[in-house]
Amino acid sequence: MMPFVISSLIPPPQRLSARRCLLLPSNTDSMSTPIIYQRTWFRPVLRLVAWIFLTGVIINFPFVIHDGVQFLYKGTVYKKLTLGRERQQAAELLRADRVWCGLTDGSSNSCRFGDFWTTYSIEVDPKSNKIARRGINLMPRMSLLQRLGF
Numbered sequence: 740m741m742p743f744v745i746s747s748l749i750p751p752p753q754r755l756s757a758r759r760c761l762l763l764p765s766n767t768d769s770m771s772t773p774i775i776y777q778r779t780w781f782r783p784v785l786r787l788v789a790w791i792f793l794t795g796v797i798i799n800f801p802f803v804i805h806d807g808v809q810f811l812y813k814g815t816v817y818k819k820l821t822l823g824r825e826r827q828q829a830a831e832l833l834r835a836d837r838v839w840c841g842l843t844d845g846s847s848n849s850c851r852f853g854d855f856w857t858t859y860s861i862e863v864d865p866k867s868n869k870i871a872r873r874g875i876n877l878m879p880r881m882s883l884l885q886r887l888g889f
Contacts, residue, residue, distance in 0.1 A: 813838060813852055817859045817875070826868040829861065853878070 816836040820829050826842070833843045833850065841847030847864045857877050864871040 756811055758834050772824070811854050812856075813854045813859060814857070817861075820861055820870060820873065822870055822873065824870045826870075829863070 813836065816832060816838060819832050829850075830843045830845075833840065833852075838850075838852045840850035840852055842850035842861065842863060848865050850861045852859055855874055855878070858876040860872075860876075861870055862872040863869065
């Protein structure tokens, strides 16, 4: 006959990490077990909220970058302003793209505007009121090492 072993009837104690449970001290004798409160709902909810937030950021990132580049890049307006275009049409195109210069308010016959990469210039002939000259100047940018003095 096999001997009866009591330890086989008692399940092994569960090991809970300090992050997942709150152990309250017991004021009773050493034979009693402490009360364990498990926080099982908080971590999955937090993960779900984090995943929803990150998914939204990842989905919207290309649209935000595209809008930001279009706002900063003024080359599209410059391409629309061709030689021989009327002064009024040129001023309307510049105003529509939020470019303010002497040509848009009528105070001068030239307009210089730029973005981070280039400077654009447009000159209107005062006799014919048409665009007579266009120019582009690339802006020299120093590298990070040059800015630091290396």
